[in-house]
Amino acid sequence: xxxxxxxxxxxxxxxxxxxxxxxxxxxxxxxxxxxxxxxxxxxxxxxxxxxxxxxxxxxxxxxxxxxxxxxxxxxxxxxxxxxxxxxxxxxxxxxxxxxxxxxxxxxxxxx
Amino acid sequence: xxxxxxxxxxxxxxxxxxxxxxxxxxxxxxxxxxxxxxxxxxxxxxxxxxxxxxxxxxxxxxxxxxxxxxxxxxxxxxxxxxxxxxxxxxxxxxxxxxxxxxxxxxxxxxxxxx
Numbered sequence: 001x002x003x004x005x006x007x008x009x010x011x012x013x014x015x016x017x018x019x020x021x022x023x024x025x026x027x028x029x030x031x032x033x034x035x036x037x038x039x040x041x042x043x044x045x046x047x048x049x050x051x052x053x054x055x056x057x058x059x060x061x062x063x064x065x066x067x068x069x070x071x072x073x074x075x076x077x078x079x080x081x082x083x084x085x086x087x088x089x090x091x092x093x094x095x096x097x098x099x100x101x102x103x104x105x106x107x108x109x110x111x
Numbered sequence: 112x113x114x115x116x117x118x119x120x121x122x123x124x125x126x127x128x129x130x131x132x133x134x135x136x137x138x139x140x141x142x143x144x145x146x147x148x149x150x151x152x153x154x155x156x157x158x159x160x161x162x163x164x165x166x167x168x169x170x171x172x173x174x175x176x177x178x179x180x181x182x183x184x185x186x187x188x189x190x191x192x193x194x195x196x197x198x199x200x201x202x203x204x205x206x207x208x209x210x211x212x213x214x215x216x217x218x219x220x221x222x223x224x225x
Binding site: 031032034036041042043044045046049087089096097098099100101102103104 | 115144146152153154155156159167169202204212213214215216217218219
């Protein structure tokens with residue numbers, strides 16, 4: 001069964017590092033894992049994508065183990081403006097390439 | 112660079128009525144997606160176009176939903192007749208050929224079916 005699993009919610013304080021993990025099985029071997037951020041009443045916004053190991057950009061890092069059954073989004077030194085819902089997006093190999101968003105993790109950053 | 116445009120932003124209809132949503136992707140983006148996002152859930156892909164051809168419409172309820180992308184640019188998603196469970200935000204996204212996994216989303220259309 002193609003399914004992603006994310007924690008429903010997480011709480012953090014400003015300046016801390018936050019790690020959000022998405023578990024996924026049977027993802028397509030040649031597809032990227034992508035993470036998005038969504039604020040209320042807006043469409044999701046691309047954060048980062050990776051295929052394997054570690055990827056880093058100016059706002060986040062993405063860790064993907066060799067078996068690609070999970071991925072971890074790392075947000076360094078979060079601020080209040082990082083309060084949002086975070087989604088992983090993967091492509092499952094179910095005979096067709098099935099693009100599937102996770103259920104989302106609501107991150108609340110406190111001062 | 113202009114973003115993905117969607118209209119209307121909000122729509123309220125009664126069940127069994129029809130409704131249409133419009134999307135204008137980022138100029139030059141070959142791939143266009145329509146998603147349905149029910150409150151508290153992640154977006155669910157309804158249909159994906161590559162230029163004006165359909166790549167995946169496996170989760171589109173074809174008995175009531177239809178979508179087209181004329182000339183490989185703008186797209187329209189229609190629901191006819193609407194059901195109460197169609198109440199959701201309908202998101203349009205586009206991606207360029209060389210960054211197929213980086214999707215740019217519009218603001219969405221919030222549909223309420225009463």
